Amino acid sequence: MAETFESWWLKFTAELRQTTTPITLFTPNPEMVVLAHHQVEFHRLVAQANFRLPDGVGLVWASQWLSRRPIPERITGTDVVVKLLELAVRESWRILIIGGRDYLPTSQPAAIS
Template identity: 35%
Template sequence: MSSNYILGNRVDSLTLAAAVARVASFIADGSPHHIVTMNAEIAYLAYKDPGLQAVINRAHMVTADGSGVVWAARKLGTPLPERVTGIDLVQALAAEGARRGWRFYLYGAAPGVAAAAAAKLQEEHPGLVIAGTTHGYLGPDAMPALLAEIKRARPHILLVGLGAPKQEYWIATHLEELQVPVAMGVGGSFDVLAGVVRRAPAWVQRLNLEWLYRVVKEPKRVKRALALPKFMLAVLHEARCRR
């Protein structure tokens, strides 16, 4: 598995199928692994935050979650085979996990959302084992009980939907204690899976305008979307420096 660097952040050169195969190898190995699904917003945050960048670069797999990262890799002369979004990887892992008997635990999102997302995944992938779900609105006092519950559930894959960069820091902090073979930050994927948020139509995704669709549907995301032009300018500057 080869890796590229965008604004100092590692991203692995992977197709969706290769990412699933890599996760299967992590599970077979049994030791804890951290997966980051990195979009342009996270990449720009990490560019400005050395602590977050260190977490990303220590992760065992980093996928290109979004067209912005794929564009950046191409501009920097290190093209990626395709984007591998968090939600697409979750769906692919659920399909594979239903066949292999992998156990999943979903932590994050508003009360009831993770449970609804889990139910939807089981409906779409018969035989999928859900070891547990917990919403993401827990205070520090509740954390020891959550960690104990996850350890008792013994999932193969822990999906954490706390939003970036909180989910990346949370996984990095607790990965060794939990000893989960695979822990992956999935952002707002639970909301989409549960039907709380609608994903952009396929034609919008093909045009690489999924980010704009989400801003139109959720105007509160405008401030977050402003990271995209800043990311693009930083990438163009890095491309000039590499020449």
Template identity: 40%
Template sequence: MTSQLTPVEILNTPVHPVTMAGTLTAVQQFMAEPRLHQICTTNPEFVMAAQRDPLFRQILQEADLCIPDGVGLIVASRWLGRRAGQPLLPQRVPGSELVYHLAGLCAQEGWRPFLLGAAEGVAAKTARVFQEKYPALRIAGTYAGSPAPEENEAIVQMINESGANMLLVAYGAPKQDKWIYRNQDRLTAVRVAIGVGGSFDFVTGKSTRAPRWVQNLGLEWLHRLLHEPWRWRRMLALPRFVLYILWQSTLGK
């Protein structure tokens, strides 16, 4: 599917113009193919990190699917797309909502996801929430772990022995995406691997999403900053992203 989609280029970072339904269709196609497919939940922070991190930029450029998880990308695609003649991003595909759809799809198709990352016990609690919502769901395993090199071998072995064919990694970007990229040839049965950031925290109620009206205004980042002030350094990427987009759109006129 993604081979038929022309990605939107935002500051040299590809983002695929997919909806939630289109994302799930792509996942179904990926699961039928005999190799691992990496999905990235791209947002403005990803784009700005890629400007200074060559490996992360390469990962995003080589990923099988980069979904638009960030309202800033939707706005940027409209500013830049009309000038560049490239497609627009149709809607935001939030990773925190996608994980529920993936759990439901796994229950429907009989796939076995492995939940990796987040704080101790959070992945296991996430699995319980999913199984309560989707009783047919079979979770291959859960583990907090870390992206530290000394844990790598044991984690890869654990996932392979679990029989998982889907992997959700909650180490936060870019660590989660680099971990998947580094181990993609060693995860023998996994067909789809996706970095899901703080999604497990949202599922378990450890963190709360902004009200829908705040999301619709594109101010979810402000809600997170007010509730998680320790994120302020990461949030600095957002005004920088806006300035970069304005600069690029001005140059193109």
């Protein structure tokens, strides 16, 4: 996780273009990290994601204190989704966005324009 948004984006888009299998992306904040610590199933989902990005300034701060590889910046889910949707339109890709209230996964198909 210790990379900037731009360096991550280059790696992410390269993988998107090379694979035909779905890629999962998770953007945790500190509360989600605590939840994953206490809920085994949620932890499993987070651990299986292809990419996990620090969508909480608390994670960046904690990494400065606790990690040998501190996280250089917060990478928000909103920033990723905007760029991903722009790329998907250009590449004619389909995207499934899964989200939920209180971090409970739900699937809500929606048209995004």
